[in-house]
Amino acid sequence: MFLALMLAAAAAVPNNFLLYEKAAATKDNDPETSWSASSKKSAALVVNPCQKAKLGQSGRKEARTLVYTAVPDYSKSEQVILYSSPAAASKAMRDLEAAARACGSADYRYSARAVQFGDKALSVTGQAYHSGKPAVGGERALVTRRANALLIYTVSGEWGKPATSDFKQQTKDTKRMLAKICTIANC
Template sequence: MMAAILLAAAVAIPGNFLLYEKEAAKKDKNPETSWSASGKRSARLVVNPCQKAGLGQKGRTGARTLIYTSVPDYAKSEQVVLYSSAAAAGRAMRDLEAAVRACGSTGYRYSAARTTGLGDRGLSVTGQAYQDGKPAIGGDRAIVARRANALILYNVSGEWGKPAKADFKRQTGDARRMLAKICTIADC
């Protein structure tokens, strides 16, 4: 057990490991689009309903985050977070689920559903703007998956209307692709 913890602590997330890193590295002359990349272990989770800096931080050994933004209101994020153990990653996932239940006002609501076939545990998270009790334009659609001591997060924000299963197609596909290779750096 101790050897597994030391191995997890020693393994960093290598450059070009994330699915969109090569795309993010390309120079784009469009002033309305941009990529940001971070290898900060303390980066906030890209799915964070309460916007709490400490959500999912405990037990981290590494993180890699990519965020693409396009004016006026489109963004997509990719994040891989490694933890010291599967238990620590599981705790981060449970804390995220609790945040989904606790955060969001009547104007912007969050909901989550378990998603089967995505690692040890998968979750689809919907953030949705509401006006007069009805879905308005604007929201987030995310897939979060845990495999062993790793969390994998894919989020798309934009002009969504009423939530639908099809909203998660791209994020689910990306999560499956990352899950296929995450064990090269996670303690699976």
Template sequence: MVISLLLAVTVAVPNGFLLYEKAAAVKDDDPETSWAVSGRKTARLVVNPCDRAGLGQAGRVSAKTIVYTAVPDFSRSEQVILYRSATAARKAVKDLRKAVSTCRISGYRYAGRTVGLGDEALAVTGQSYQGRHPAIGGERGIVARRANALVIYTQAGEWGKPAKADFARQTRDAKRMLGKICDIATC
């Protein structure tokens, strides 16, 4: 137990580990698309209702974030975060669930539901509304925890009414990453 805890503290998310890194490394001359790769441990969660700076920050030891943006309104992101312990990672998920349920923005709503991935997971919908009706624009994210690691996959764009099918790519990518996350997490 002590050895695995020490290992988790010294391990960082290695280069080439994330699923989108190969695509992000390809030179793209299209001015309407871009990739951003960050190894900042303090990067904000890519699923972050009300954009809270401290959400999911406590206990982090390493993080890597990749964001793809296409003009005018599409983005996709991948984030892997290692925490000092499974307890710290569980708290990050708990705090995210609370943020989903309490964030209130006029014309934009968040909802979350539990999904069967990893040790625990949440599908998060952010959606624009006009009155009571879904409008165009929103985000869909999967946040999954396995041991002391969080894996997060999102897509944002011109979504209409929220549907389970909106999470197909994010779920597939989260399953792939969960299949290899124990190479760097303390599973």
């Protein structure tokens, strides 16, 4: 019984677990910046090419999401989601990858490519286009599965032509979270 209670407690994404929790809790008098924090299990994926509310929802147990927004168009987010099993987390990854390949328009396109983190990872690029050429505006996300957990780090803003260097902060954050995710995931 005690072990079952311990496992149940470990299956949550606790407050102050995410990397940006302290920054999100700090009061800022700048009216052009804000943080939002949510522990809603049903929170939408912070990278969601088709803007489908159900994307990545099946099999979720817990979620914790932080989003920083700055005027006029910069944002970054951190999201950790625990699923009921590694298979459920894998399905969420497959569905996200399929959405990145299927959604978008001539003016805004998505792409996803595999990268080497965790059990599986994708770098997802959303990019504005004008007359077929990269324009200002886009998002860069690194989505990583480790066991039954998904880790998502995004940055959105005035990106130009997509480049590998666009993922520096997301890569750094992913590595830091991978070092501690197994304290709450079923690794």
